[in-house]
Amino acid sequence: MKPITLKDIAEILGISVTTVSKALKDYPDVSKKTKRLVRETAETLNYKPNAFAVNLRTSESKTIGIIIPEVVHHFFSSVLKGIVAQAEKKGYLVIILQSNESYELEKKQIDLLLNKRVDGILMSLANGTIHFDHLDEILISETPLVLFDKIAKVVQCSKVIINDRKAAYNATKHLIESGCKKIAHFRGPLLPQNSIDRFLGYKSALLEHGMNYDPSLVYILNDMSFEEGVHFSKELLKDHKDVDGVFINTDLVAIGAISEFNKQGIAIPNDIKIVGFSNWFMSSVITPTLSTIDQPGYEMGKVAFKLLYKEIKQKKKKIPVTFKTVELPTNLVIRESSIAEKIN
Amino acid sequence: MKPITLKDIAEILGISVTTVSKALKDYPDVSKKTKRLVRETAETLNYKPNAFAVNLRTSESKTIGIIIPEVVHHFFSSVLKGIVAQAEKKGYLVIILQSNESYELEKKQIDLLLNKRVDGILMSLANGTIHFDHLDEILISETPLVLFDKIAKVVQCSKVIINDRKAAYNATKHLIESGCKKIAHFRGPLLPQNSIDRFLGYKSALLEHGMNYDPSLVYILNDMSFEEGVHFSKELLKDHKDVDGVFINTDLVAIGAISEFNKQGIAIPNDIKIVGFSNWFMSSVITPTLSTIDQPGYEMGKVAFKLLYKEIKQKKKKIPVTFKTVELPTNLVIRESSIAEKIN
DNA sequence: CTGAAAGCGCTTACAG
DNA sequence: CTGAAAGCGCTTACAG
Numbered sequence: 001m002k003p004i005t006l007k008d009i010a011e012i013l014g015i016s017v018t019t020v021s022k023a024l025k026d027y028p029d030v031s032k033k034t035k036r037l038v039r040e041t042a043e044t045l046n047y048k049p050n051a052f053a054v055n056l057r058t059s060e061s062k063t064i065g066i067i068i069p070e071v072v073h074h075f076f077s078s079v080l081k082g083i084v085a086q087a088e089k090k091g092y093l094v095i096i097l098q099s100n101e102s103y104e105l106e107k108k109q110i111d112l113l114l115n116k117r118v119d120g121i122l123m124s125l126a127n128g129t130i131h132f133d134h135l136d137e138i139l140i141s142e143t144p145l146v147l148f149d150k151i152a153k154v155v156q157c158s159k160v161i162i163n164d165r166k167a168a169y170n171a172t173k174h175l176i177e178s179g180c181k182k183i184a185h186f187r188g189p190l191l192p193q194n195s196i197d198r199f200l201g202y203k204s205a206l207l208e209h210g211m212n213y214d215p216s217l218v219y220i221l222n223d224m225s226f227e228e229g230v231h232f233s234k235e236l237l238k239d240h241k242d243v244d245g246v247f248i249n250t251d252l253v254a255i256g257a258i259s260e261f262n263k264q265g266i267a268i269p270n271d272i273k274i275v276g277f278s279n280w281f282m283s284s285v286i287t288p289t290l291s292t293i294d295q296p297g298y299e300m301g302k303v304a305f306k307l308l309y310k311e312i313k314q315k316k317k318k319i320p321v322t323f324k325t326v327e328l329p330t331n332l333v334i335r336e337s338s339i340a341e342k343i344n
Numbered sequence: 345m346k347p348i349t350l351k352d353i354a355e356i357l358g359i360s361v362t363t364v365s366k367a368l369k370d371y372p373d374v375s376k377k378t379k380r381l382v383r384e385t386a387e388t389l390n391y392k393p394n395a396f397a398v399n400l401r402t403s404e405s406k407t408i409g410i411i412i413p414e415v416v417h418h419f420f421s422s423v424l425k426g427i428v429a430q431a432e433k434k435g436y437l438v439i440i441l442q443s444n445e446s447y448e449l450e451k452k453q454i455d456l457l458l459n460k461r462v463d464g465i466l467m468s469l470a471n472g473t474i475h476f477d478h479l480d481e482i483l484i485s486e487t488p489l490v491l492f493d494k495i496a497k498v499v500q501c502s503k504v505i506i507n508d509r510k511a512a513y514n515a516t517k518h519l520i521e522s523g524c525k526k527i528a529h530f531r532g533p534l535l536p537q538n539s540i541d542r543f544l545g546y547k548s549a550l551l552e553h554g555m556n557y558d559p560s561l562v563y564i565l566n567d568m569s570f571e572e573g574v575h576f577s578k579e580l581l582k583d584h585k586d587v588d589g590v591f592i593n594t595d596l597v598a599i600g601a602i603s604e605f606n607k608q609g610i611a612i613p614n615d616i617k618i619v620g621f622s623n624w625f626m627s628s629v630i631t632p633t634l635s636t637i638d639q640p641g642y643e644m645g646k647v648a649f650k651l652l653y654k655e656i657k658q659k660k661k662k663i664p665v666t667f668k669t670v671e672l673p674t675n676l677v678i679r680e681s682s683i684a685e686k687i688n
Numbered sequence: 689c690t691g692a693a694a695g696c697g698c699t700t701a702c703a704g
Numbered sequence: 705c706t707g708a709a710a711g712c713g714c715t716t717a718c719a720g
Contacts, residue, residue: 003485005713016691021715031689051461052400053713056696061396063439063460071425077416084415084440088453093460095407096428096440109432116407116437117395141347226629259629282626285570285603349697360707365699375705397697400712 004047013037024049055117060316064308065095065113066122067106069150074252074280075297076124079148082301083122090309092119099126107134113143120144120308125152127189144311144321148304150192158311159325160304164194167293167330168201171247171275174291174332176209178273178340180245184217184236186257188224188249195249198277202247217243221253229256237264245273245338251280251292258286258337273338279331288336296328303328348391357381368393399461404660408652409439409457410466411450413494418624419641420468423492426645427466434653436463443470451478457487464488464652469496471533488655488665492648494536502655503669504648508538511637511674512545515591515619518635518676520553522684524589524617528561530576530601532568532593539593542621546591561587565597573600581608589617589682595624595636602630602681617682632680640672647672 006024010017015034023030023038024047041047055061066083068076080096087094095118099106106126113121114137121138123145132152138145139156148160175183185202188195199218206213217240219232229252236243248254254276261268268274268288276283276292283290303326314321350368354361359378367374367382368391385391399405410427412420424440431438439462443450450470457465458481465482467489476496482489483500492504519527529546532539543562550557561584563576573596580587592598598620605612612618612632620627620636627634647670658665 007713017714018691018693018716019689022690025715029689034689048459050400050713051459052396052403052405053696054715056394056396056400056698056713057715059396059696065437071428072418072421074416077421080440081415081442084442088441088456093409093439093441093456095437096424097432097437098425098428112432112437115392115395226625256629259631262631281570285600287603287606351697361698362700362707362709363705366706369699373705378705394697397712398699400697400714401699403712 003050004042004045005050006047009038009041009045009047012041059117060119061117062091063093063095063116063118064120064122064305064312065097065109065116065118067097067099067109067113068124069099069101069126071096071098075149075278075295078297079124079301079304082298083305084301086302086305086309090305092305092309099128101126101128103128103130103134110134110138114138114141118143120146120312122146122148122304122308124148125150125192127192130191142315144308144315146304146308146311148300150194153193156323158307158323160300160307160328161325162295162300162328162330164197165201165204167277167295167332168198168247169205170201170332171277171291171293172202172205173209174334175245175247175273175275175338176205176211178245178269178338180273181211182214182217182240182243183211183245183247184219184240184243186219186221186229186232186246186248186253188221190220198249216240221249224250224253226252226256226259229253229258230260231256233257233260237266243272246275248274248276251276251278251283251290254290254292254337255280255282255286258288258290262287268337269339275332275338279333284335291335291338292333294331294333296330300328347394348386348389349394350391353382353385353389353391356385403461404463405461406435407437407439407460407462408464408466408649408656409441409453409460409462411441411443411453411457412468413443413445413470415440415442419493419622419639422641423468423645423648426642427649428645430646430649430653434649436649436653445470445472447472447474447478454478454482458482458485462487464490464656466490466492466648466652468492469494469536471536474535486659488652488659490648490652490655492644494538497537500667502651502667504644504651504672505669506639506644506672506674508541509545509548511621511639511676512542512591513549514545514676515621515635515637516546516549517553518678519589519591519617519619519682520549520555522589522613522617522682525555526558526561526584526587527555527589527591528563528580528584528587530563530565530573530590530592530597532565534564542593560584565593568594568597570596570600570603573597573602574604575600577601577604581610587616590619592618592620595620595622595627595634598634598636598681599624599626599630602632602634606631612681613683619676619682623677628679635679635682636677638675638677640674644672 023035097109145157187199279294367379441453489501531543623638
């Protein structure tokens with residue numbers, strides 16, 4: 001069954017393709033009668049404009065691309081959900097690609113999206129990404145780009161972030177105020193900005209509260225898994241028997257830690273207090289419930305798309321684009337794992 | 345900066361657009377010298393074929409669409425990951441849409457994909473989907489369609505499923521063999537085929553092992569959340585004090601149940617045994633670890649794409665398509681939550 | 689109010 | 705081995 005075209009409708013009604021096209025797009029210079037006729041016919045035949053032709057004519061695809069490090073991940077899938085929901089509202093479709101934390105893949109995927117001529121790109125960078133020439137390609141092609149969460153400060157584009165440093169500072173400060181004297185940190189890999197920032201927040205909270213900063217209390221994680229939470233908790237207990245607080249880079253790892261501490265009979269929060277990061281729903285549900293930093297994934301996706309959408313519109317109208325960095329608020333959620341001991 | 349076109353290259357080299365096009369596509373009837381020249385120039389200018397024009401000419405977009413009920417969900421995001429990975433290998437990009445379990449949204453999204461003229465569609469149906477005329481639209485448009493996991497048996501297309509009934513049968517049988525005398529079931533909503541099938545498997549396992557089927561032991565869940573697991577565990581303990589086993593539709597709910605049983609001091613597996621469904625990674629990590637049915641999400645995504653890809657190729661070659669239903673094996677994973685009591 | 693014509697950037701059957 | 709020409713299905717500036 002060949003799809004119906006404008007030409008088909010034009011022939012049936014004995015009018016020109018031009019008029020059919022204009023009638024369907026409700027141009028003011030077409031008579032009401034013709035419009036009605038055209039619309040009825042289009043309806044009856046179930047006419048659908050050929051998107052390929054429209055794309056070619058208008059040079060836009062009404063499609064954007066998103067590259068994230070990992071799809072099976074609570075935070076990123078929340079962001080994805082926010083993006084897709086918002087995009088659909090504005091008539092945009094979303095192509096999803098995942099870099100698996102690899103620079104090489106990320107680079108290749110940018111090429112794929114650029115070749116596809118998407119109207120815009122949304123990205124959160126891979127841990128393996130150390131230089132950013134591949135992002136320059138996006139900028140050179142004048143494709144609007146918005147980075148979120150795992151960003152590169154040097155890249156000239158709009159960004160949506162949280163203040164990782166401040167959030168980590170608050171988490172650590174909260175541990176101090178709950179009475180912790182020796183606070184460890186399970187941090188992410190060395191490269192990504194957010195694990196650097198969280199580490200810096202941790203460190204400055206210690207120093208500003210007159211506490212020692214001891215590098216041996218900082219453990220560098222790799223894949224940020226539950227298993228790493230278990231493993232490094234064991235290490236921590238071996239290395240520092242008197243540790244009484246941990247600030248952990250992400251909830252999944254923190255839940256691994258809780259599970260290990262529970263197993264070893266270390267009482268949380270009495271022996272050791274824990275604060276995680278991300279507010280994964282499991283953290284409100286584990287025993288003990290986990291204090292954490294609420295990181296608004298869905299909201300971040302929504303805002304990132306909105307920024308991108310605005311840039312796409314501006315580009316179309318040839319208005320010069322000014323880049324914006326939106327910082328979303330985070331929130332320290334205090335639960336059982338970090339409450340101060342009751343005074344006996 | 346205007347993108348480079350074939351015409352640009354042709355003009356620079358003083359040859360025709362035809363020859364440039366053929367040279368780049370390595371047609372045999374172009375001289376080696378011309379090919380080399382064209383390629384070098386294309387390389388230097390960073391030529392990228394205009395995908396819109398190629399789409400229009402070839403009537404294919406090298407893009408497929410996927411509609412799933414929910415992105416933020418371990419099983420579906422695993423499927424999505426499998427699809428995206430496999431599609432990328434074959435040069436296809438994936439548009440992601442989510443129905444939020446709503447028939448209306450699902451219908452609208454099918455229209456979006458059809459209007460976009462994707463080369464194929466992959467779907468897992470919403471719980472709210474009761475009739476399937478919207479799927480007929482896909483078939484009428486002759487767009488290849490593969491359903492996975494939440495399918496409709498009556499729809500004429502390829503499918504990737506697990507044998508929910510058999511898996512549920514095995515889960516329940518395992519509870520019986522572990523010594524349970526009174527086994528409850530937390531099932532999913534009434535409509536989706538997979539919650540029906542799992543219920544039927546539960547029921548037939550009981551009957552075939554000479555046990556009573558008592559409808560009051562079957563609880564119908566709605567959103568299959570952790571909270572529902574907590575809630576219905578409370579109900580269950582109120583209604584049936586002597587229950588000693590539960591087969592639960594999905595791990596998240598089962599983990600809610602475990603958490604509530606733990607809280608009430610009901611010993612798992614000694615007082616009550618539990619088997620879940622899906623093998624979410626948390627189930628291997630909770631205390632006690634949860635027995636469950638391993639449901640291969642990533643694999644399902646891979647297979648679904650492969651089927652779709654084959655149909656896309658066949659359609660292109662005008663080979664008539666025969667629909668296939670692939671049933672992926674599941675696996676009962678026995679952990680602490682269901683082991684038989686030791687004989688004292 | 690209507691329509692002929694050009695053009696978006698490719699691909700490919702055909703001629704030479 | 706090379707190229708002129710047609711055509712994919714639209715949109716839109718322009719003429720009448």
